[in-house]
Amino acid sequence: MSEDCLFCKIVAGEIPSEQVASTDDVYAFRDINPAAPTHVLVIPKEHIASAADLGSRHGALVAEIFEVARRIAQNEGIGDAYRLVSNVGAGAGQSVFHLHFHVIGGRELSWPPG
Numbered sequence: 001m002s003e004d005c006l007f008c009k010i011v012a013g014e015i016p017s018e019q020v021a022s023t024d025d026v027y028a029f030r031d032i033n034p035a036a037p038t039h040v041l042v043i044p045k046e047h048i049a050s051a052a053d054l055g056s057r058h059g060a061l062v063a064e065i066f067e068v069a070r071r072i073a074q075n076e077g078i079g080d081a082y083r084l085v086s087n088v089g090a091g092a093g094q095s096v097f098h099l100h101f102h103v104i105g106g107r108e109l110s111w112p113p114g
């Protein structure tokens with residue numbers, strides 16, 4: 001756990017969240033400011049600042065994150081059309097520096113994003 005990390009505090013239960021899924025290594029919860037009818041954040045329980053900090057040692061963890069995201073999308077009824085995105089760096093819109101993948105769906109999604 002990294003002190004002063006919002007998502008570490010959510011994993012630890014120190015800050016409330018609406019849990020959607022939890023495994024040994026991965027936690028998923030609803031975004032507090034949803035951008036679509038389904039907007040869930042999938043995060044590693046371990047503190048990793050962003051996708052830029054991932055390496056080959058994280059292979060199993062990344063696979064589990066994508067597996068959890070797929071299960072969530074299926075459970076939410078959006079398994080055939082959803083966006084799975086991770087912003088890297090403030091300039092790309094990252095505001096919380098604990099790796100997270102947004103699972104977004106339930107409405108028409110345009111491309112490219114802003």
Ligand code: AMP
Pocket residue numbers: 006015017030031032033034041086087093094095096097
């Ligand atoms: P990003 O801007 O890509 O770093 O995404 C961070 C996301 O975290 C945003 O979509 C926020 O709405 C969301 N967020 C911030 N604080 C909370 C919280 N306490 N519970 C749930 N989602 C949060």
